[in-house]
Amino acid sequence: AQSVTQPDIHITVSEGASLELRCNYSYGATPYLFWYVQSPGQGLQLLLKYFSGDTLVQGIKGFEAEFKRSQSSFNLRKPSVHWSDAAEYFCAVDTSGTYKYIFGTGTRLKVLA
Amino acid sequence: EAEVAQSPRYKITEKSQAVAFWCDPISGHATLYWYRQILGQGPELLVQFQDESVVDDSQLPKDRFSAERLKGVDSTLKIQPAELGDSAMYLCASSLGQGSREQYFGPGTRLTVT
Numbered sequence: 001a002q003s004v005t006q007p008d009i010h011i012t013v014s015e016g017a018s019l020e021l022r023c024n025y026s027y028g029a030t031p032y033l034f035w036y037v038q039s040p041g042q043g044l045q046l047l048l049k050y051f052s053g054d055t056l057v058q059g060i061k062g063f064e065a066e067f068k069r070s071q072s073s074f075n076l077r078k079p080s081v082h083w084s085d086a087a088e089y090f091c092a093v094d095t096s097g098t099y100k101y102i103f104g105t106g107t108r109l110k111v112l113a
Numbered sequence: 114e115a116e117v118a119q120s121p122r123y124k125i126t127e128k129s130q131a132v133a134f135w136c137d138p139i140s141g142h143a144t145l146y147w148y149r150q151i152l153g154q155g156p157e158l159l160v161q162f163q164d165e166s167v168v169d170d171s172q173l174p175k176d177r178f179s180a181e182r183l184k185g186v187d188s189t190l191k192i193q194p195a196e197l198g199d200s201a202m203y204l205c206a207s208s209l210g211q212g213s214r215e216q217y218f219g220p221g222t223r224l225t226v227t
Binding site: 042043045098100101 | 156169
């Protein structure tokens with residue numbers, strides 16, 4: 001069955017430090033990949049997406065993600081974290097061709113001043 | 114910027130009572146989704162509509178949950194009777210359809226069943 005794994009439940013970084021959030025998926029072909037961010041008590045905001053082409057994709061708020069087919073990964077990165085980035089981050093895949101997402105369990109990011 | 118609207122934002126109800134949530138997708142979006150997000154987990158799809166038709170409701174607990182999108186625009190999700198385990202965030206999302214895969218989420222309804 002298709003699945004999405006976010007191995008880190010919580011991550012704490014200092015403001016200004018770099019960030020990498022991991023996402024691995026299980027699927028035979030290349031899925032459509034997404035990263036969303038959720039602030040407390042809010043809905044999800046799309047950060048970036050990968051469908052095909054260049055494996056390094058740029059998103060909003062200074063985030064980028066790299067698709068690595070050999071590792072079935074789509075890790076999210078940011079070179080310098082701001083306190084306002086504290087939130088929960090979800091990786092999602094759309095694999096079935098029916099435009100449905102499977103979400104990972106999320107990574108909660110804490111930013112230290 | 115167009116947004117997905119949901120109401121209410123918060124709902125507290127007693128078990129065995131009925132509860133309903135409303136969603137108004139972005140104008141022109143043909144596909145509408147209802148998700149349930151239990152605290153500490155990712156959203157899980159409950160039902161997917163294409164216009165007024167249900168595409169997938171395989172994960173909807175049909176003994177107590179119902180969803181409709183009568184005119185293919187806004188949608189209502191109902192729970193009757195509510196159970197303690199239904200406490201969660203209920204998220205609505207919409208997509209343009211026609212090959213578009215990006216989903217846009219509303220702010221959600223936080224349900225607490227006491």
